[in-house]
Amino acid sequence: MELVPGNSLITASPEDGRALAVLLARNTIRAIQPDVEVLRKSRGEYANDPDSLTSAAHVVSIEFATIAAANDYWR
Numbered sequence: 001m002e003l004v005p006g007n008s009l010i011t012a013s014p015e016d017g018r019a020l021a022v023l024l025a026r027n028t029i030r031a032i033q034p035d036v037e038v039l040r041k042s043r044g045e046y047a048n049d050p051d052s053l054t055s056a057a058h059v060v061s062i063e064f065a066t067i068a069a070a071n072d073y074w075r
Contacts, residue, residue, distance in 0.1 A: 021063035
C-alpha cells in the first residue's frame with residue numbers, strides 16, 4: 001500500500017491539498033486495519049458517533065496542516 005501517493009505532499013492548490021489530506025487519513029486507517037470487512041462492520045458505529053466524526057476530522061486537519069506547510073501555504 002502506498003501511504004503517500006507519488007511519495008510527495010506537493011499539490012497544485014489548497015483544494016488538492018485537502019483532498020490529499022483526506023486520502024492520507026483513509027490510507028492510514030486502511031494500514032492500521034487492513035481487513036475491509038472489519039472496517040465495514042464498524043462503520044455504522046463511528047459514522048453515527050459525533051465524537052468519532054470529530055476525531056476523524058481532526059486527523060484530516062492535521063494531515064492538511066502538514067501538506068499546507070510542505071507547499072509553503074501555496075504562496
